[in-house]
Amino acid sequence: MPRITYLEAGRRALAEEMRRDPDVWAVGEDLGRGGVFGQYRGLLEEFGPERIIDAPISENCILGSSVGAAMTGARPVVEMRFADFALCAIDELVNQAAKARYMFGGQTRVPLVVREPVGLWKSAAAQHSQSLEAWYVHVPGLVVVMPATPADNAGLLKAAIRCDDPVVYMEHKDLWGLEGEVPEEVAPIPLGTARRARTGRDVTIVTWSAMVHTATEAAERLAGERIEAEVLDLRTLWPWDREAVFESVARTRRVLIVHEAVRVGGFGAEIAATLAEELDDRLAAPPRRLGAPRVPVPYSPPLEEEVRVSADRIAEAARALLRS
Amino acid sequence: MPRITYLEAGRRALAEEMRRDPDVWAVGEDLGRGGVFGQYRGLLEEFGPERIIDAPISENCILGSSVGAAMTGARPVVEMRFADFALCAIDELVNQAAKARYMFGGQTRVPLVVREPVGLWKSAAAQHSQSLEAWYVHVPGLVVVMPATPADNAGLLKAAIRCDDPVVYMEHKDLWGLEGEVPEEVAPIPLGTARRARTGRDVTIVTWSAMVHTATEAAERLAGERIEAEVLDLRTLWPWDREAVFESVARTRRVLIVHEAVRVGGFGAEIAATLAEELDDRLAAPPRRLGAPRVPVPYSPPLEEEVRVSADRIAEAARALLRS
Amino acid sequence: MEDTKGGSGANLDRDRLCAFYRHMWRIRAFEECAIRGAEAGEVFGTVHPSIGQEAVAVAVCGNLRRDDILLSTHRGHGHTLVKGADPYAMMCELLGRAEGTCGGKGGSMHIADFGIAMLGANGVVGANTVIAVGAAQRLKKLGSDRIVACIFGDGAVNRGTFLEALNWAAVRTLPVLFVCEDNRYSASTRTAELTAGEGAAARGRALGIETAEADGNEVPTLDAIAREAIARVRGGRPVLLVTRTYRLTGHTSRDPAGYRPQEELAAAREKDPIRRCADLLRLAGLEEAELAAIEAEARREMAEIYERARNAPWPRRDLAYTDVQDVGAPTERPY
């Protein structure tokens, strides 16, 4: 299978969806030049300025207009550049896109994909590094997707575009350059299905996005200590694959939930609480969570390092969990 | 002690703080006329239009300008009218107010109070009923306060105004008319301290805001069945009073967390996950959570009733917990 | 409102004026029923009446095609009714009944009727302008000659979305008719006191949008101006129409509106668009009895609708869980 980057996988998936469905268009700042990271490169040439739409710096209108377009049959892919700037358009996303179908009694749907690149990335600091997936999971009407691999960035983006409801689609900026195998023909991946990134019997690490790789690295380290960690890549946060998580945790009887976002109030809490409530009798130890401390993301590398969830810390937490 | 309403208690506390500290001002739409609910009534007359500031409908500027004012020594009380409209100013709150102190290396503080009335209220429907406290708990730099009684609405508002960091202060619209005893002289209540609303030995109900009253009603019903529920009113969600919760739960060995907000990704998950992680060996049953289903708030009374966390449901959940 | 299509400019013919008159009464009667319903505790959520502003609804929405798209505000009953929505379904929505336009899920602030391309009232001031832009972008892409009409209040021009939406519509030359319904107040605030410069029209022009201004209580001229504006928009470019009117009630049905000077209100009553229209019809030769009959018929229609609606069935409780989303929909009670 050919190896391509996460970025290229997303780019191709979008192009394929745009070829397949003339109602799909993309809108955002600097898309005509390929997007900030190059994830739209070449698309203007193929699809023209009516489908690769350059927008003024006006997040409210970028997202708000996409709600209007989606309600009239378009399927906009909305580029927010950094997840942090989506905060300028939260009313449009949460009060409008997420609620329209329900509020209007099912008369309409709002099939749009909001791409929100997340995460720590090259000292981008407090206003360019947030991971706020937990917010969107809490909002009825939204689907939340966070791909970790090139193949998933293709298959999940396709599924997101085909979804008839608003999807918050969070790519991780640190993954753009990651290479991996992606089939020539990518099928959409059903939303809500986790992927087992690594098999293990001793402990289950539930995670998503860039942390899948960090967790896998930790698992490999642990393997040297004869601890076999299973790594589950959630891929979709809402809906999340309860069956896969329950199955794995019931088997390993220990679970560590890992995310890059702030630990307090993060989505890890929902998983941990759910497992504690519903799988208690199968657990050998209570669910544990790893996440960032509740501080804004600092700029300086040693400080950024300090708040980063590292493979070391994951391994350490897994060991502690096994001792308990 | 005189009995006054929750609304009047807040109004008085604000007036007292404004008398005490000339740097305190209030800003928002229609404040000059007393605010949407009357919670600013009479203040324009006493403090004049430079301290009771009527704003155009421009949430970005209402909150954003308050950040600038706070960084230069004012202590703005920012009225958002409904928590839902604060979504129009999320960038200013989350990317600016919450991060400025840290991002600028401690050179400044942003002492502002953002008042965001929350909750279900008279068929206000999807865009006027949200309770998004969980979002703010997840944001480093913010304090989150949700008073449940008239006395607390006075003491906590004072504390919030005196806090040197941004505070999201969520009153519940359904409580405005609630009467209760409030001392003539109200002292600020330390942020981060819970209040035991009812004593009990069989189960601890951890809750906040309007749900404190619903939970107390449920507890009274349960008392008739010889189940004694303790009700803890968290009052401050960040920081939350871990000591009080741990002490109570360690005693009752069973905990039910109740909130009006959507259950999925709600703040209940954080408490449940924390208790499962840290108090597991003292628990007779795993922590349970009650919250709204993951649907937007509907308008029609029977539908609204369906998504409401009621005393019946709380009682039912407590009984189930005691059986487990 | 098919019957008003014939007229020609400001020389409004008698039939056309009559039709406007009838529609204005229907709006007013509808809202008076809704207000009484709210007072009786049968209409639950907040009701924002448009009494006094009916001329804008009839002149703007009366000149739209059925397939033109409409986006309205919290004060949208009139717009929606004239666009062609069924008043019974609207009343059911206000009463939270299953047969409401939104099955009772929305209420007054979220009435929508996609069957007549009415894409929703909106509870967030200024949010509809950006939504309108996207709908227009879609229409343009389809090569359609349909247009989008987006109505908002004078308060909305102080929200940033106004700039973003108008800029975008102008840059992309999109078929949107922006209508500012300037009733002088945003809730209890005199909007002019918090609006700098020359207001909506000047802002529209600075944003490169062709802008027209009109007396919003004077049906014949407003009709002509709206028609002209709509024709231009159908020709493919955005227009801003600023109409000056007055809200004769409080901000909501519960608002006594004590903040308004009595003289101001009295003067505004003199300019009540229904009264002015009646005067014109008298000049055109209509008898008092005919005028009274129009009013009576509208009142009868809405009273009967209200009565039917308040006896209509409630939505089934399990419908609280439908139409949230396909994937990840709530499948069970979470407690």
Add this chain to the structure above:
Amino acid sequence: MEDTKGGSGANLDRDRLCAFYRHMWRIRAFEECAIRGAEAGEVFGTVHPSIGQEAVAVAVCGNLRRDDILLSTHRGHGHTLVKGADPYAMMCELLGRAEGTCGGKGGSMHIADFGIAMLGANGVVGANTVIAVGAAQRLKKLGSDRIVACIFGDGAVNRGTFLEALNWAAVRTLPVLFVCEDNRYSASTRTAELTAGEGAAARGRALGIETAEADGNEVPTLDAIAREAIARVRGGRPVLLVTRTYRLTGHTSRDPAGYRPQEELAAAREKDPIRRCADLLRLAGLEEAELAAIEAEARREMAEIYERARNAPWPRRDLAYTDVQDVGAPTERPY
């Protein structure tokens, strides 16, 4: 920049012009060091150079008082430097060092120096305008004669905050100098293509704000216009100053900016404000050697600063947990 205070209008005296020239070179030398640092992987975050735009920084910030408040953007090194920040502390911040203006927590996009009333660069386009309004409201309330200067790009005038901030400043007559630094691009986009109407100045006027326009690369006139604008603002009302300039580098130090026509760039190079200033100084009688000495001195200063800064200590790791908030601060590692 005390030494530039003396001049009188457009008849700029030689010393004043010299001082401007020196400051422009200091900005450019600072940023050239920063760019090399970024290329060397020593400056971590994104660097947005203002090379080619230095005249705006010197003319606007050089006419501010030390206690006047300044709010800047992601492209703010020049503004901050001229306002009086210590270039060593700024360079340390870019390099993430403990002695940085923000202790290394902010980086280039969040440089702030409250000691000289520089309230921050900002990573969110258009966010500083509303913050400026509040600071001005505070100053007005205090009865102070300090003013607020808020600088932003041409792209920012398409964000709604522009309307909200200018409207508010005009309604409340607040002492804010809004400065639009129009360098023709927002990132890789030609701003004019996505800006309707006559742009920033027309919008400012429509919002009731007195508005001035100026060539942003021509120091003497810009100085006079900025001085005049600042005087008016100090007199108690908001002014918008639109300056036309050009960004001679890419959007970031990593951006090759291939989207710009070569001729456009070549023409812009001819108008490089430093070059134009040098020409004027030559006319005023300065020797080539004197000019070269100013440049060399600026380069030497910044090279030395860079060298010192790159050997400066890193922040202690535990400082990652400080200055979050008082109540509810992180007290422990959460894992």
